[in-house]
Amino acid sequence: MSQTPDLFGPSPAEQAAALRAQLHHHAHRYYVLDAPEIPDAEYDRLFQALQALEAQHPELLTPDSPTQRVIGRVLDGFAPVRHAVPMLSIRTETDTTPAGAEAFDARVRRELALPEDAVAIRYAAELKFDGLAINLRYERGVLVQAATRGDGETGEDVTQNIRTVNQIPLRLRGTEPPVLEVRGEVYMRRDDFEALNERQRGLMAAGAKNEKTFVNPRNAAAGAVRQLDPAIAAKRPLSFFAYGLGEVQGWEVPATHHGLLDALAALGLPVCEHRAVVEGAAGLSAFHQRIGALRDSLPFDIDGVVYKVDDRALQERLGFVTREPRWAVAHKYPAQEQMTRLLDIDIQVGRTGKLTPVAKLEPVFVGGTTVSNATLHNEDEARRKDVRVGDTVIVRRAGDVIPEVVGVVLERRPADVGEPFDLYQRLQGRCPVCASPIEREEGSADWRCTGGLTCPAQRKQALLHFAGRRAMDIEGLGDKLVDQLVDAGIVQAVPDLYKLGFTALAAMERMGEKSAQNLLAGIEKSKSTTLGRFLFALGIRQVGEATAKDLARHFGTIDRLMDARVEELLEVNDVGPIVAESIRHFFDQPLHREVVEQLRAAGVHWPDEQGTASDAPRPLLGKVLVLTGTLPTLGRDEAKDLIEAAGGKVSGSVSKKTTWVVAGEEAGSKLDKARDLGVPVIDEAGLRALLAGDGQET
Numbered sequence: 001m002s003q004t005p006d007l008f009g010p011s012p013a014e015q016a017a018a019l020r021a022q023l024h025h026h027a028h029r030y031y032v033l034d035a036p037e038i039p040d041a042e043y044d045r046l047f048q049a050l051q052a053l054e055a056q057h058p059e060l061l062t063p064d065s066p067t068q069r070v071i072g073r074v075l076d077g078f079a080p081v082r083h084a085v086p087m088l089s090i091r092t093e094t095d096t097t098p099a100g101a102e103a104f105d106a107r108v109r110r111e112l113a114l115p116e117d118a119v120a121i122r123y124a125a126e127l128k129f130d131g132l133a134i135n136l137r138y139e140r141g142v143l144v145q146a147a148t149r150g151d152g153e154t155g156e157d158v159t160q161n162i163r164t165v166n167q168i169p170l171r172l173r174g175t176e177p178p179v180l181e182v183r184g185e186v187y188m189r190r191d192d193f194e195a196l197n198e199r200q201r202g203l204m205a206a207g208a209k210n211e212k213t214f215v216n217p218r219n220a221a222a223g224a225v226r227q228l229d230p231a232i233a234a235k236r237p238l239s240f241f242a243y244g245l246g247e248v249q250g251w252e253v254p255a256t257h258h259g260l261l262d263a264l265a266a267l268g269l270p271v272c273e274h275r276a277v278v279e280g281a282a283g284l285s286a287f288h289q290r291i292g293a294l295r296d297s298l299p300f301d302i303d304g305v306v307y308k309v310d311d312r313a314l315q316e317r318l319g320f321v322t323r324e325p326r327w328a329v330a331h332k333y334p335a336q337e338q339m340t341r342l343l344d345i346d347i348q349v350g351r352t353g354k355l356t357p358v359a360k361l362e363p364v365f366v367g368g369t370t371v372s373n374a375t376l377h378n379e380d381e382a383r384r385k386d387v388r389v390g391d392t393v394i395v396r397r398a399g400d401v402i403p404e405v406v407g408v409v410l411e412r413r414p415a416d417v418g419e420p421f422d423l424y425q426r427l428q429g430r431c432p433v434c435a436s437p438i439e440r441e442e443g444s445a446d447w448r449c450t451g452g453l454t455c456p457a458q459r460k461q462a463l464l465h466f467a468g469r470r471a472m473d474i475e476g477l478g479d480k481l482v483d484q485l486v487d488a489g490i491v492q493a494v495p496d497l498y499k500l501g502f503t504a505l506a507a508m509e510r511m512g513e514k515s516a517q518n519l520l521a522g523i524e525k526s527k528s529t530t531l532g533r534f535l536f537a538l539g540i541r542q543v544g545e546a547t548a549k550d551l552a553r554h555f556g557t558i559d560r561l562m563d564a565r566v567e568e569l570l571e572v573n574d575v576g577p578i579v580a581e582s583i584r585h586f587f588d589q590p591l592h593r594e595v596v597e598q599l600r601a602a603g604v605h606w607p608d609e610q611g612t613a614s615d616a617p618r619p620l621l622g623k624v625l626v627l628t629g630t631l632p633t634l635g636r637d638e639a640k641d642l643i644e645a646a647g648g649k650v651s652g653s654v655s656k657k658t659t660w661v662v663a664g665e666e667a668g669s670k671l672d673k674a675r676d677l678g679v680p681v682i683d684e685a686g687l688r689a690l691l692a693g694d695g696q697e698t
């Protein structure tokens with residue numbers, strides 16, 4: 001092939017060299033530093049561009065090309081581990097349609113030289129977990145070593161960190177072969193990831209240095225596994241799925257892949273339940289489709305499914321190419337991270353007045369939908385990521401979590417990029433909706449509007465929250481209608497809902513008589529409620545559904561609650577100082593008391609509850625009890641109610657603050673803990689005596 005003159009742009013050789021350099025750079029960021037700069041989808045595009053170029057110009061192929069070998073390197077600080085059996089990659093089918101499965105099936109049949117009319121091949125289909133590969137070496141049934149993949153030949157010894165993963169058995173169940181290496185994926189569940197990042201944001205808001213958030217669960221998992229301090233690794237909740245084998249000595253390897261997965265599960269290793277044996281391309285496609293529909297609801301990220309020829313004898317016939325087996329393929333789904341341009345940063349005012357910077361994006365298809373807004377969480381996050389208008393940013397959308405901007409692609413920053421984000425300056429210190437001053441409390445990551453219910457943004461959200469299914473449950477009052485009612489000035493605050501008349505409603509645009517009637521009926525129906533729902537509906541900061549119920553049960557009437565002092569509030573189960581302060585603060589504002597009065601005057605009512613904070617004697621005031629095991633006559637909830645009625649608190653775990661542990665039949669570890677800590681243990685009879693006011697001494 002002749003060299004293309006410069007006149008026509010870079011030659012294929014120059015293009016290949018440039019792609020290789022880029023891929024090496026990004027692979028280093030990703031595999032070695034756990035700090036990717038571009039989304040996987042972008043890396044895959046570069047990778048495929050190089051593959052295509054090398055296919056067209058085979059003379060450009062070099063042995064060190066990223067297409068020819070697994071990339072990765074041992075990080076300083078970890079001992080290198082030479083893998084007895086190399087840890088390979090998997091060929092990727094990027095065509096996310098059913099055609100991807102057909103291409104794989106056709107290739108397998110061709111490579112096996114099967115005749116046209118041969119029976120369909122059986123495949124084991126499983127999920128492609130988005131974490132990192134780990135080799136677990138068991139000798140005589142005991143976990144002796146855990147290693148990362150590294151470059152496939154040599155990985156890192158991460159045994160210490162892996163031992164902290166609860167799901168990984170330290171000893172196999174029922175067998176002790178000389179050597180059994182189990183391979184699988186260490187990953188972080190989405191909820192664990194969200195909680196970890198939330199905690200990181202909290203630490204950073206409180207001024208902690210050296211903390212950071214993670215771009216996605218895979219990145220967080222990789223960071224934890226390759227953490228040099230096992231104490232930190234132990235705090236990062238990791239999970240594991242087994243999917244294959246490394247070296248084996250003295251163990252009968254099952255004849256099929258699905259048989260192997262069953263065998264691994266029997267040894268006590270976690271194996272994902274979403275797996276199947278399917279036949280031919282049609283079976284593969286159906287699996288791809290079924291899992292695709294399930295993807296968002298899975299508790300962890302997957303980036304595709306993996307198909308493996310089920311029969312081990314056939315696998316051996318197919319063998320390997322340089323960096324991947326011929327008998328397996330990964331069939332992808334649309335990426336959950338993509339690049340797009342940041343057009344602007346909007347600031348949204350939430351129901352509680354919290355100001356959230358929201359990225360306005362050039363619409364991009366990510367995680368299966370088109371996204372044009374993504375959260376930036378708060379000012380600190382936006383600054384730390386140095387997100388600026390005009391930047392190319394990485395957007396992530398996974399499951400039902402709201403889309404977020406996880407980073408900036410600095411190498412694509414244009415010369416005329418915007419200024420660093422400054423929320424206060426941007427808003428000139430005023431709420432974008434009501435122009436009230438904004439403030440940021442010490443130790444909080446969030447700016448807030450101080451307008452309270454006078455702020456229409458908070459008003460609209462407050463109305464929606466008030467009408468919500470778990471609050472006052474006003475059927476037919478959705479966001480469009482709330483917008484209309486507030487914008488038309490018909491409803492200013494929650495009590496106005498109960499003053500709505502048919503004529504005014506029916507006269508509104510896009511509102512038929514029927515819907516007006518339905519809405520009025522819904523509003524009427526909502527008048528009869530419970531105190532718990534009503535309290536939740538008020539939208540007091542920090543008071544969720546459960547706390548609202550607890551408050552209702554404890555105080556019985558709203559008047560008693562509105563007048564409760566902080567110390568009295570603290571007596572309620574699960575109410576701590578922050579929640580108590582927030583409730584106090586809410587009812588200290590005359591506006592809020594007025595709202596309550598107006599609602600009552602409009603006919604909103606609920607049966608008063610007995611209230612456990614009545615004037616009856618409260619022999620358990622200030623005591624903390626823990627229930628464990630089955631009591632002879634009292635049910636768990638019943639016992640809890642009685643204890644709370646007597647002024648006591650029920651806690652879920654035993655600590656030094658526990659006054660008594662009430663133990664019944666089959667009491668478990670809580671009883672042991674009580675004994676360890678020297679906490680007195682009583683039975684149901686003892687509890688009854690306490691409730692009756694006897695035996696106060698501890």
Ligand SMILES: NC(=O)c1ccc[n+]([C@@H]2O[C@H](COP(=O)([O-])OP(=O)(O)OC[C@H]3O[C@@H](n4cnc5c(N)ncnc54)[C@H](O)[C@@H]3O)[C@@H](O)[C@H]2O)c1
Nearest residue numbers: 026027030036038039040043089090127128129133243306
């Ligand atoms: N963003 C970046 O800069 C960047 C850089 C390099 C690589 N990457 C990403 O890394 C990936 C490519 O890396 P790779 O070579 O490690 O291949 P891969 O991750 O696509 O496939 C191989 C891996 O799949 C995993 N796997 C998950 N479920 C499995 C199952 N059921 N059976 C077998 N294996 C399973 C294993 O860990 C195995 O090592 C791509 O997604 C690429 O985008 C991104």
Ligand SMILES: [Zn+2]
Nearest residue numbers: 431434449455
């Ligand atoms: Zn405001």
